[in-house]
Amino acid sequence: MEASFYHAKTRYPGIFGWIFTTDHKRVGLLYLFSSLSFFAVGVSLGLTMRLELIRSGMHFYSAQTYNAIFTLHGVIMIFLFIIPGIPSSLGNFIMPLQIGARDVAFPKINILSWWLFIMGGAIAVTSLFTGGGPPDTGWTFYVPYSIRTGTNISLAVFGVFLIGLSSTLTGMNFLTTIHRLRAPGMTWKRMTLFTWSIYATSWIQLLATPVLAITLLLLIIERNFGVGFFDPAKGGDPILFEHMFWIYSHPAVYIMILPAMGTVTDIIPVFTRRNIFGYSFIAASSLAIAFVGYLVWGHHMFTSGMSDTARIIFSLLTFIVAVPSGVKVFNWIASLYKGSIRMNAPLLYTLAFIFLFSIGGLTGLVQGALATAVHVHGTYFVVGHFHYVMFGGAGFGFFAGLHYWFPKITGKLYEEHLAKLACFFLFIGFNMLYFSMFVLGWEGMPRRYYDYLPKFNGPNLVATIGSWILAMGLIIMFYNLVHSLFAGNEAGDNPWEAASLEWQTTSPPPVENFAVQPVVTKGPYEFR
């Protein structure tokens, strides 16, 4: 048996063996460690915001500090945690294993992506302490405020630009890998649906991210050289910024959620011991979401002053994107039906994912419908909605994947009952925290405000208590995983008795993944 990649000799010693590695598994772990570190910072910022909002009135910090903190919370969570969360960490580690490749197509570009990601993150963090102080625009950097504010926007935006470049390179790398490096017998219909979701995601990363890069560069040029792309006084159009920003950022929502959908799709068959229901439809729905996701960005702009014609068209298109998402949810439920269910932690997180994502998706329709969107736009309803989709969806999908592939990545088993306890805390805390926001939003509490009317005190208190329970769940979950890393029982190569290719090699895998080149003769979910 070959030594695991942890113990294999590297070109450089110690930590340099990691930061100069070209092994996709090490790159995946670098991403995992760094994005989880950013996640910890984002959670801490979120908790302080909830603490400030526990009752109406000023408690701990000023309004300007609050503006900077919610901006930073958004930028870190979106660009430094959720976007790279599944595709760059779990995708990097697992996808090449699932298709029987020895590495990704461009290993050096792979590590370059991580460097760009870290540099972008460092520059974004540096923007807090230099220039005119922390950015206070919200993570969307909307003009005209982002042009006029004296805070350090240009540097923060440049950091996000680098992170975008990293994301584009990863997308290109994965696309080439999936097209060119599949093992003999690994036909498109024998790929796992996680790999399919990574494939669809990569297309979005490759094609949509450059639009963000252009937009951010235009913003930097406008701020520094006074060119009037977006300033109406100079003949520019502020709504153009919103168009360009959301042409990227709406597809980016699918960069976040598609890999999570792929993750739970891989988990369900393993813990129900039956083939996935509707393989082709799930694969096609990933591509359909990726495609239609490009065409719905205008639903973020219903109150921006965009034309009525455009508003109606975007509202219609938004409803279309709900169809492939619905296809997935129904297929997951059909796959659970009459399965021999093993209620292990990955499946528990998966069920939480389906429940929370469904609420997130359905409340999305409230905002996709033009008339109701105008009512709830800019309120806490929107904050509740996107946390249900992004945290309840992408976040819980990530946690599910983390538990599912933990034995493969580390060779260790975690404490099952602690994992379930953490899931319970997370689920309860999550719903207290974010469902309260639906209520607050529906009653008219605006988002991004530092203070609120005393009549909103009740749900805000529930939300803040929920945030503590949620944090407790996170602490239990990460304590369990980190403790198991050092003291967990040996997992064996295939503890879940899964059929897909990544489980057919050793845990953790050797440097080039398989001792002998695998030849694939059956689908990823055929257990008999």
Add this chain to the structure above:
Amino acid sequence: MEENTSHHVATRTFVFVWIALLCLTGLTIKAAQMQMGEWSMVANIAIASVKASLVLWFFMHLKYEKRLFKLLLFVPIITISIIIVLTFFDIWYR
């Protein structure tokens, strides 16, 4: 792995394409002088698209690539085109 690197394209073809690009540039200037209002943008984008297609097809050898590569390029181009068209539903009707 097969490589598609050597193609014997007649110099004449390149010259024709070059002349076509020059003519289209002239057409762009002409279109700008015709005061077509909001259709001026459509004319410019259409001419620019034809020019880009010629460069891709002949100078960048897309013509000699496999069907898969053509498809992989074609799908994003269609997507981007739809995106641009959608923005006009705002700008024209605002």
